[in-house]
Amino acid sequence: CCPFICASSNSSVCFRSSQNKVVTVDNVKVKLQIWDTAGQERFRSVTHAYYRDAHALLLLYDITSKSSFDNIRAWLTEIHEYAQSDVVIMLLGNKADMSSERAIRRDEGERLAREYSVPFMETSAKTGVNVELAFTAVAKELKHRAVQHPNEPKFQIHEYIEAQKEKSGCCSYF
């Protein structure tokens, strides 16, 4: 409904509610209601009220910004405190198209993701690289959790992502 939800009369404390996205997984339609929360520190006390009930959280940092990467640990700590224990978490290093200004190597993202046992990939909202995959992987995981057939093997989100992700820019390390 609302492009912006403001949590207080101070209009800078807002959440951008993006849109619904429907992903079809094995002929089942999974509706994702996507909330884009503001990432800055000053919003944090308000944001947890929003992700407490979330089924999945995509944590984005900007590969050209060390501070955005450093913030991820704080977010993961926060999530463990406030989010549902079985929430699907995915770490995304965004702006993969800006590899000439890269501040965080891909393997640093991979290492952090391994440390917290969360899937990882680099994305670009500009070129679209791996964006659909991020949403599809989340939708598949949620669908498999909701509709688990007894003889069906458990969906392995890590394996699915590793098999599908585009590794463009593989050699752009500095």
Ligand SMILES: Nc1nc2c(ncn2[C@@H]2O[C@H](COP(=O)(O)OP(=O)(O)OP(=O)(O)O)[C@@H](O)[C@H]2O)c(=O)[nH]1
């Ligand atoms: N080149 C490039 N620019 C991007 C990409 N994603 C976002 N941007 C740009 O980065 C700027 C910030 O984007 P936002 O979506 O506002 O970033 P944000 O992290 O949501 O910002 P806050 O959460 O409000 O702190 C905008 O100018 C976007 O156009 C990307 O993948 N590549």
